[in-house]
Amino acid sequence: MKQTVLIVDDEPAIRELLDITLSRMGLATISAATLGEAQRQLRASPPNLCLTDMRLPDGNGISLVETIAADFPQVPVAMITAHGSVETAITALKAGAFDFISKPIELERLRNLVSTALRMADASHDPAQAATPERGQELIGTSAAITTLRQQALKLARSQAPVHIQGESGSGKEVVARLIHNHGPRAAAPFVAVNCGAIPHELMESELFGHVKGSFTGANRDKPGLFQAAEGGTLFLDEVADLPLAMQVKLLRAIQEKAVRPVGSSEEVATDVRVLSATHRNLAREVEAGRFRNDLYYRINVIDVHVPPLRERLDDLPALVERIIQRIAGDGDGRPQLRDGALTAMRNYDFPGNVRELENILERAWALSDGEYISADDLQLNLRPPATPAKAAREMGAGIDFEAALGDLEGYLEDVERQIISAALEQCRWNKTATAKLLGISFRSLRYRLQKLKLDE
Numbered sequence: 077m078k079q080t081v082l083i084v085d086d087e088p089a090i091r092e093l094l095d096i097t098l099s100r101m102g103l104a105t106i107s108a109a110t111l112g113e114a115q116r117q118l119r120a121s122p123p124n125l126c127l128t129d130m131r132l133p134d135g136n137g138i139s140l141v142e143t144i145a146a147d148f149p150q151v152p153v154a155m156i157t158a159h160g161s162v163e164t165a166i167t168a169l170k171a172g173a174f175d176f177i178s179k180p181i182e183l184e185r186l187r188n189l190v191s192t193a194l195r196m197a198d199a200s201h202d203p204a205q206a207a208t209p210e211r212g213q214e215l216i217g218t219s220a221a222i223t224t225l226r227q228q229a230l231k232l233a234r235s236q237a238p239v240h241i242q243g244e245s246g247s248g249k250e251v252v253a254r255l256i257h258n259h260g261p262r263a264a265a266p267f268v269a270v271n272c273g274a275i276p277h278e279l280m281e282s283e284l285f286g287h288v289k290g291s292f293t294g295a296n297r298d299k300p301g302l303f304q305a306a307e308g309g310t311l312f313l314d315e316v317a318d319l320p321l322a323m324q325v326k327l328l329r330a331i332q333e334k335a336v337r338p339v340g341s342s343e344e345v346a347t348d349v350r351v352l353s354a355t356h357r358n359l360a361r362e363v364e365a366g367r368f369r370n371d372l373y374y375r376i377n378v379i380d381v382h383v384p385p386l387r388e389r390l391d392d393l394p395a396l397v398e399r400i401i402q403r404i405a406g407d408g409d410g411r412p413q414l415r416d417g418a419l420t421a422m423r424n425y426d427f428p429g430n431v432r433e434l435e436n437i438l439e440r441a442w443a444l445s446d447g448e449y450i451s452a453d454d455l456q457l458n459l460r461p462p463a464t465p466a467k468a469a470r471e472m473g474a475g476i477d478f479e480a481a482l483g484d485l486e487g488y489l490e491d492v493e494r495q496i497i498s499a500a501l502e503q504c505r506w507n508k509t510a511t512a513k514l515l516g517i518s519f520r521s522l523r524y525r526l527q528k529l530k531l532d533e
Contacts, residue, residue, distance in 0.1 A: 083108070084127065085109070122150075152174035238378045239352050244428075268311050284330075285337060493529065
């Protein structure tokens with residue numbers, strides 16, 4: 077039996093174009109010229125997909141999107157918007173639309189959208205089609221925070237809306253992104269993750285968009301970029317706040333136009349990629365500070381997801397510890413057990429590095445243990461939570477002291493800065509990269525301050 081697409085548009089020419097294109101794809105179509113007619117068609121026989129225009133004689137397409145999302149959640153709906161109407165597209169995605177397509181309609185883009193939407197509809201009827209996440213790529217735990225996050229991720233998997241994932245370093249942002257990918261219509265296609273802070277600025281455009289032979293010294297062959305590598309799938313931009321402003325402009329165009337221009341090429345290459353992004357920073361503050369473009373912020377932050385830090389879901393510690401030990405020890409019989417007090421010691425720890433730090437702690441503890449049991453001493457934790465730099469500074473008597481600053485303001489400020497940086501280094505276990513991120517400064521700036529304050533010795 078043919079799959080059915082409901083076309084809702086008051087322009088006969090658009091309805092005819094869509095009908096011809098979809099019929100050639102082997103699909104049956106039902107047409108409606110008004111919002112009321114579309115709602116009657118939905119109640120009479122729910123389709124496999126709905127394509128609706130924004131402006132209708134008796135209402136707007138957003139109302140239809142909301143109705144379908146509430147009453148027919150198994151039916152994906154895509155919005156047809158005016159060219160360049162990004163605000164309308166974002167409104168539709170937030171209302172529950174699967175995706176959008178702009179007028180004048182590009183037929184190849186339409187075919188890709190319809191194929192992806194129908195795959196999603198098939199997956200919603202057959203959960204077995206969803207990809208099974210690899211070990212270590214699940215959201216582990218049953219706490220209220222992680223249960224809500226899991227439900228939110230599974231819901232977002234049904235959409236093509238850009239999602240921004242915010243959370244502290246090591247909290248599991250990429251795990252959430254993979255969960256969204258693995259349970260969506262793109263699960264069988266590539267998931268490509270890139271850390272934007274790890275790519276040198278001068279190579280970033282080539283890495284993301286690719287380059288053609290001869291475009292610069294050393295470009296001895298054509299090279300596809302990460303957008304092309306993720307074709308049909310998901311591109312995860314981790315630490316997106318680290319993108320330089322010039323690159324942010326090009327990324328915005330690539331997302332809006334669904335096309336990229338390789339370095340040295342005169343032509344754009346169409347791409348079919350869902351973009352997910354993440355950062356440990358507050359993007360709204362980055363926008364206020366002028367370090368992140370306002371238009372790109374609203375384009376990638378259509379839906380915001382917050383990943384809670386480990387200290388806010390300590391009820392999940394037993395399940396996390398069991399899974400990590402299982403991964404470390406493998407399937408053999410030499411799996412170590414926790415002694416009494418080890419779990420209590422972890423519950424009293426603040427985990428500034430979150431789940432990633434927990435993994436490192438357990439790997440180190442297993443190496444230091446007798447092989448059968450892991451004790452609290454093996455964990456090498458301070459039983460009190462590590463102090464934040466501000467708290468540590470206060471404990472060392474670094475409160476504001478007006479009298480001490482008189483006559484030597486520079487020396488006084490250097491003492492305060494020295495104590496704060498020392499506390500931050502201690503919290504980050506003398507990892508300078510982590511310390512720079514914690515303090516919100518560049519690695520180069522931290523290195524200069526360490527030399528100036530004679531802390532590098």
